[in-house]
Every structure is written in structure tokens, then in C-alpha cells.
Amino acid sequence: MNHSNHSTRSEHIVNAGLYWLVFAILIAATFLTAWIATVDLGVFNTVVALVIATTKASLVVLIFMHVKYTSEKMTKAILISAVFWLILLLVLSLTDYSSRFAG
Amino acid sequence: MSDSPLALEHEARPELRHHFADEEQQRNAASLGMWWFLGTEIMFFGGMFCGYLVYRRVYFPEFAVASRSLDLVVGTLNTAVLICSSLTVAMSVRAAQLGKRKLQVQLLLATIFFGLVFLSVKGYEWRNKYKEHHIPTFDYNAISGEGDLTKGQESLLGLDKLKNDPVKLQERRAEIQQRSKLFFSLYFALTGMHAIHMVVGVGIFAVITFMAWRGKFTPEYHTPLEIAGLYWHFVDIVWIYLFPLLYLIDRRPGA
Known part of the structure; x- marks a missing residue:
């Protein structure tokens, strides 16, 4: 520094x-x-x-x-990883349930 | 900022804790802690959003019809109220950065005011839901498809095809009753949890306003205000998603 x-x-x-x-x-x-x-x-x-x-x-x-x-890069790292896990949670759950009840 | 060596700098700044090299590091550590917490909050609300999205996907017609019973005008205006509060928070942090104490306190009081307006309106909406028997308890009597639906809603729920079959029609109505109840359970869980966060936020800002009024925040040190602001903005963002997800499922004319 x-x-x-x-x-x-x-x-x-x-x-x-x-x-x-x-x-x-x-x-x-x-x-x-x-x-x-x-x-x-x-x-x-x-x-x-x-x-x-x-x-x-x-x-x-x-x-x-x-x-x-x-100037703190960790802030962005935390934010991006949190959003990434959230998307993983939502997308994987929704693809699963969407295909289960299809038709 | 002075050019003085580290030791002198520490002596001159009582807010600077001894284990931090300088104020920037101290500030970053504090805001990083709040960001970690907000990360866990994203996971917390994420679980409920996930449950909501799965059931919305599976029971779409019932959710769409139940969602229409929410007051769109009140919901939109309340969203605007919350955005106003986010602006006043951002402006109060700016006022602290510029060392304007009076403006800071005024903006913080405005934030608390907007927060309380939001909660009051939310209470008004819940009261209406209570009167309509939309609260999922033993007294629940919401959308069952008996005379309270438009033609478009009846066709969305598949009721028009069952007109000539009273047994199946009755079964379907009971099913709609149950599934719309699920919508309202999720509605109250999500808006309730959001409201609890708002109440906590108002409490935090009451303390922050008191600190600002006592002149605790200077252009060099206003970390509590800054990280309380992060929390407030986060709660605002949760609502930014709750509003379209709960109120705007299907608002098309005729539907």
C-alpha cells in the first residue's frame, strides 16, 4: 500500500x-x-x-x-458471489420444479 | 488529510482504532462487515423468494387471480415512498461527508418519516386483507370462484369449462381456495419479514439520528451512518423485487 x-x-x-x-x-x-x-x-x-x-x-x-x-475489491467479490449463489438457488430449483409439473 | 506520521495521526483522531493503519482501512473493514451481513440477508430472503417462485410457477392461475386483489395504486405509491427514503439516506451520508450537521439531521428525520409512512400504509393494506378474510387463518375465505371473478379470471382458472359439471366445479373451487391461500401465506411471510426489517431499520436510524444530532459524524468519520445506510438501501431493494412479484403477476385488462 x-x-x-x-x-x-x-x-x-x-x-x-x-x-x-x-x-x-x-x-x-x-x-x-x-x-x-x-x-x-x-x-x-x-x-x-x-x-x-x-x-x-x-x-x-x-x-x-x-x-x-x-476502492475495496472485496465488496464487489461479496456482492457478486452472493448474487451468483442466489441465481444458482433460483434457477436450479425452478428448472427442477418446472419440469416436474410439465403437462 | 495531513502528512503526519502514523502515530501522530492516531493521536489526532480519536475515532481511529489503534489496530487500523488509517481511516480508509477502518472504513472499509466496517463496510465489508455490513456487506457480509447483507450477503447472508440475500440468502435469507432468497429462500423465501425461491419458495414463492416455485409455487407461483406451479399454481400460476390461482396466484395471478389472488395477486389482483392487492391494491395496485397503494402498492405503487408505497414503493415511491420507500425510494424517497433511500434518496434521503444517500443525501444524509453526503451531508456527513460535507460536514453539514443540520442538513444531515433533517434528512435522517425525513428517512424515519418515510419509513413510518411505508409501514403505516402496509398496515392499512393488511387491515384491508383482514376485512376481506384474505389472511390465511381459520377465517380465511378468499378467491373461490363464486361470483367474485371476472370472465377472464374464470377462464384463466378453468372454471368456465366446468359449468355443466357441478361436482367437478365444487372440487375445483376448493382447490382454488387452497392454492390462493398459499399465495396469501407467502404474501404475508414476505411482506411481514420485509416490514420487520423496516422496523429494525427505523430503530437503527433513530439511534443514528441522535448521534448525528450530537455531532458525532464528521467528514473524516461517519461510518455508522454509512453502514446503516447500506442496510436501509438493501431493504429498499428487497421491496423493489417484492412489488412486481406480488402485485403485478397478471394485471392485463380482461384477465
Whole structure:
């Protein structure tokens, strides 16, 4: 570690404008997802709802939770591994149960 | 930041614990601990989400019809309330980074306010569910397909094909009753567990607000506020997924 490098020692202060922008997107996406659910898209209704939710969650994680700015690589490692295990849990369980009750 | 050697730096900063080299390391260690905890929280909620998704997949028609009994407008507005609280948390951390104490306290009070509004609205929704006999207890009497369904819902549940067979129709109604009950069990488990996290969050932020009011947080040290904020944002994210999964299963017109 090079302690003379002072730029890595102070926290990144996020621009207030960016917080407001993320907030506006999150609010808009909330109303968008509620509205689009009433439009008949067939099976894509669920897909669109989950894509919007994941976009919102990513914005919260990256900007509000400062993951985009952190100098600590372990934070990203924990996050990625937790999400990976979650996906493993959901995908494997769903493929199993989906094929069991098919037809 | 000063150029002073390590020992002097420790003397000058009472918040810096002696086993950390500098504030950045201390800060990272604290936030890493919270991230580990949030990792376990993802697993915790993940199990319930998994159970929900499996049953939603297997009993889709019943879940879709039961989901429509939730109030879409109230749910959407409550989601917006929670997003407002996330903004005020992020802004209060920023206020601490900039050393603005008064603004920090105001934003934290706003966060607690939004959190309490969310919980009150949730309570209002649960009260409606109680009145509709949608709470899965002995008094449960929800969607059974007797006069309370639209044409689209009846065809989704397969009731229209059983019109001429009263025995099978009765059997199917009992089945719908049971499966919609499962939806509401999962609904109350998921929103209830989320609400418990919200209550804990409001408690944490009451302490944090008190600390901020006492001037405990400076641009150099505001770790408790920062990691409490991580927790709050996480609870927000859980709701971001709960809202479409519970409220928006099938809202298409005519369905």
C-alpha cells in the first residue's frame, strides 16, 4: 500500500445531481412497471417487470450504496458471489420444479 | 488529510482504532462487515423468494387471480415512498461527508418519516386483507370462484369449462381456495419479514439520528451512518423485487 497516495484515502463524494437523477429514474421506473403490467405483452409481462426491477436494484447498489466508487475489491467479490449463489438457488430449483409439473 | 506520521495521526483522531493503519482501512473493514451481513440477508430472503417462485410457477392461475386483489395504486405509491427514503439516506451520508450537521439531521428525520409512512400504509393494506378474510387463518375465505371473478379470471382458472359439471366445479373451487391461500401465506411471510426489517431499520436510524444530532459524524468519520445506510438501501431493494412479484403477476385488462 502506498500511503502517500492521498487521493485513494478520501471517500468519493457523489454529486447531488446524480443522486437526484437516480431518484427520478427510480420513481419513473416504478410508475412505468405498474403501467406496463396493465398492457398485454403475453409472457413478456413478467420478463419486463423483472428487467425493470433489476435495473432499479442495480442503480441503488451502484450509486446509492457506492459500489461503483469503492476502492475495496472485496465488496464487489461479496456482492457478486452472493448474487451468483442466489441465481444458482433460483434457477436450479425452478428448472427442477418446472419440469416436474410439465403437462 | 495531513502528512503526519502514523502515530501522530492516531493521536489526532480519536475515532481511529489503534489496530487500523488509517481511516480508509477502518472504513472499509466496517463496510465489508455490513456487506457480509447483507450477503447472508440475500440468502435469507432468497429462500423465501425461491419458495414463492416455485409455487407461483406451479399454481400460476390461482396466484395471478389472488395477486389482483392487492391494491395496485397503494402498492405503487408505497414503493415511491420507500425510494424517497433511500434518496434521503444517500443525501444524509453526503451531508456527513460535507460536514453539514443540520442538513444531515433533517434528512435522517425525513428517512424515519418515510419509513413510518411505508409501514403505516402496509398496515392499512393488511387491515384491508383482514376485512376481506384474505389472511390465511381459520377465517380465511378468499378467491373461490363464486361470483367474485371476472370472465377472464374464470377462464384463466378453468372454471368456465366446468359449468355443466357441478361436482367437478365444487372440487375445483376448493382447490382454488387452497392454492390462493398459499399465495396469501407467502404474501404475508414476505411482506411481514420485509416490514420487520423496516422496523429494525427505523430503530437503527433513530439511534443514528441522535448521534448525528450530537455531532458525532464528521467528514473524516461517519461510518455508522454509512453502514446503516447500506442496510436501509438493501431493504429498499428487497421491496423493489417484492412489488412486481406480488402485485403485478397478471394485471392485463380482461384477465
